[in-house]
Amino acid sequence: MSKIEIGHGSGGKLTRELIEKTYLRYFSDEELRPLEDAATIDFSGTKIAITTDSYVIRPLFFPGGNIGKLSVCGTVNDLVVSGAVPRYLSLGFILEEGFSIDSLEQIVQSISETAAKSEIKVVTGDTKVVEKDKCDGLYINTTGIGEIARPMNMESISAGDAVIVTGTLGDHGTAVALARDEFDIKASVESDCAALNELLTPLFKIAGLKWMRDPTRGGVATVLVELSETSGLGVEVYEERVPVREDVRFIQDMLGYDPLYLANEGKAVIVTSDESSNTILQILRKHPLGKDASVIGKVSSKYKGVRLKTRIGGERILDMLEEDMLPRIC
Amino acid sequence: MSKIEIGHGSGGKLTRELIEKTYLRYFSDEELRPLEDAATIDFSGTKIAITTDSYVIRPLFFPGGNIGKLSVCGTVNDLVVSGAVPRYLSLGFILEEGFSIDSLEQIVQSISETAAKSEIKVVTGDTKVVEKDKCDGLYINTTGIGEIARPMNMESISAGDAVIVTGTLGDHGTAVALARDEFDIKASVESDCAALNELLTPLFKIAGLKWMRDPTRGGVATVLVELSETSGLGVEVYEERVPVREDVRFIQDMLGYDPLYLANEGKAVIVTSDESSNTILQILRKHPLGKDASVIGKVSSKYKGVRLKTRIGGERILDMLEEDMLPRIC
Numbered sequence: 001m002s003k004i005e006i007g008h009g010s011g012g013k014l015t016r017e018l019i020e021k022t023y024l025r026y027f028s029d030e031e032l033r034p035l036e037d038a039a040t041i042d043f044s045g046t047k048i049a050i051t052t053d054s055y056v057i058r059p060l061f062f063p064g065g066n067i068g069k070l071s072v073c074g075t076v077n078d079l080v081v082s083g084a085v086p087r088y089l090s091l092g093f094i095l096e097e098g099f100s101i102d103s104l105e106q107i108v109q110s111i112s113e114t115a116a117k118s119e120i121k122v123v124t125g126d127t128k129v130v131e132k133d134k135c136d137g138l139y140i141n142t143t144g145i146g147e148i149a150r151p152m153n154m155e156s157i158s159a160g161d162a163v164i165v166t167g168t169l170g171d172h173g174t175a176v177a178l179a180r181d182e183f184d185i186k187a188s189v190e191s192d193c194a195a196l197n198e199l200l201t202p203l204f205k206i207a208g209l210k211w212m213r214d215p216t217r218g219g220v221a222t223v224l225v226e227l228s229e230t231s232g233l234g235v236e237v238y239e240e241r242v243p244v245r246e247d248v249r250f251i252q253d254m255l256g257y258d259p260l261y262l263a264n265e266g267k268a269v270i271v272t273s274d275e276s277s278n279t280i281l282q283i284l285r286k287h288p289l290g291k292d293a294s295v296i297g298k299v300s301s302k303y304k305g306v307r308l309k310t311r312i313g314g315e316r317i318l319d320m321l322e323e324d325m326l327p328r329i330c
Numbered sequence: 331m332s333k334i335e336i337g338h339g340s341g342g343k344l345t346r347e348l349i350e351k352t353y354l355r356y357f358s359d360e361e362l363r364p365l366e367d368a369a370t371i372d373f374s375g376t377k378i379a380i381t382t383d384s385y386v387i388r389p390l391f392f393p394g395g396n397i398g399k400l401s402v403c404g405t406v407n408d409l410v411v412s413g414a415v416p417r418y419l420s421l422g423f424i425l426e427e428g429f430s431i432d433s434l435e436q437i438v439q440s441i442s443e444t445a446a447k448s449e450i451k452v453v454t455g456d457t458k459v460v461e462k463d464k465c466d467g468l469y470i471n472t473t474g475i476g477e478i479a480r481p482m483n484m485e486s487i488s489a490g491d492a493v494i495v496t497g498t499l500g501d502h503g504t505a506v507a508l509a510r511d512e513f514d515i516k517a518s519v520e521s522d523c524a525a526l527n528e529l530l531t532p533l534f535k536i537a538g539l540k541w542m543r544d545p546t547r548g549g550v551a552t553v554l555v556e557l558s559e560t561s562g563l564g565v566e567v568y569e570e571r572v573p574v575r576e577d578v579r580f581i582q583d584m585l586g587y588d589p590l591y592l593a594n595e596g597k598a599v600i601v602t603s604d605e606s607s608n609t610i611l612q613i614l615r616k617h618p619l620g621k622d623a624s625v626i627g628k629v630s631s632k633y634k635g636v637r638l639k640t641r642i643g644g645e646r647i648l649d650m651l652e653e654d655m656l657p658r659i660c
Contacts, residue, residue: 004459008457050453051454092473104334124382126382134466324459
């Protein structure tokens, strides 16, 4: 009898397998099929985006944020990369018996502040309590609703398009790994945890903007592999153009992790026509959250899959993450 | 330092305290304030209801249903009692490492069947995996969106209105209690777990219909206490008119629980003008899910609070549940 493994939550291959074999056998709704971060639904002519995420991060508090801030940013970002203006948020708490009400209050305060900053309204909520050892402090589900302002889909992507990332990769995964105190490394890396509505909504008016995605679980590599698999196109990535903080690169070299696979919580991958790529870069770089934006690659019709052109002149195939290298980072 | 207790998830006094002291200090959005089961939001002129619930029931499978069926029914019912036609559903799974994929598949199948029957579409989802002993098999969050077809609010309630329940009380709480095998009682009680859209949406056209609520955690008593506290009106309940199955009454007498406080998952409390109460009863009783519908009480302006006129001619004040008498029944 097969059992759930940690890797089923990686956002990589096993997750995809679970979705295909277990979920999609029973759900065939056309809204669900595209498997984007948010579904698009039609409400009496108004196009609405809806997205849901459960947050089970460990530890609950980490440099640069906590599970509350994360749960708002993650859902706001899923809406924004879908071309939607975030509007409403629901909150579902699962609390472990014995959890500190002071900590809960700090988390709720972060949710409130982050929601206000992201201009999204918390409109409904639910709290359940479970016995000790049936949770890990608390889990949060946020479901977000936004109004589609700029429809986007993968089908508009074509050979020659540019692939942009909005900033340095792997800050979140590294910050959380260090916060767990499992590694004997002293360094101060902050999570990039941020809501991207202010950074990304100005791009909605750029005609060449084609597709966006926030590279959380599985990182940028997983996003690009999914893009390649679904579109049937190839992606070429230039390692030297991938922005990674010096300390993050150093730490991840030691740990043997690749920043391209690490989770981010305040970054976006953007696909744009080549002509619009400079305009988009300029807009991004004017904002503090986009100052390190970089064109890291381009779309090709000559092959399928994702190829990394390494710094030393070699080439490496980037595949989907097999296992969860760092579970519960979001 | 205060800590979360099991009772904070009861839906009763402690839950209310947590909401008032911890959540509402930070959220002041007018949509959240009414604290109804679903929030009403405005989307370019279309009124939309949104509701969220996490399901942490133990055991996952019980006579009459499982956590999957429950998670759809609960959310569909929250929409319907808010006067909305259910439309879209999101699904968030938290899975425990080692959980059987066969069991997951049974649960997903139930979700799919129940959603189809309730005419609600699953449009987006999320899966997270946590280590052993950080969950209890699986937890599900469902967030539902519906279109408001019949706005309702407590403010329309006035003295003389009738209080109806759509069927026997306490079946779900009793079925789950027995399924836990903690009591040495052999009996076969099924949960009433059902989606109420087919039963209740025909009532939307009745002018005298004023307010509905599904009595889950905390039961009918808690719903009526909340109604009384918020409206400032009193409610008189006649014990002899409260429908309870013979075997449920017998078992709950032994266990010392009051069916008025037990959770239901396929029942509604309805407040209607006295004139419309017979029409509503007739409509309800024509449907299998409403065959035991009964007027159990009336609204009064002469006092506040909820008074139970007992079978033997006495009177008892019904208060909000202090503690969780049966945790994790929904």
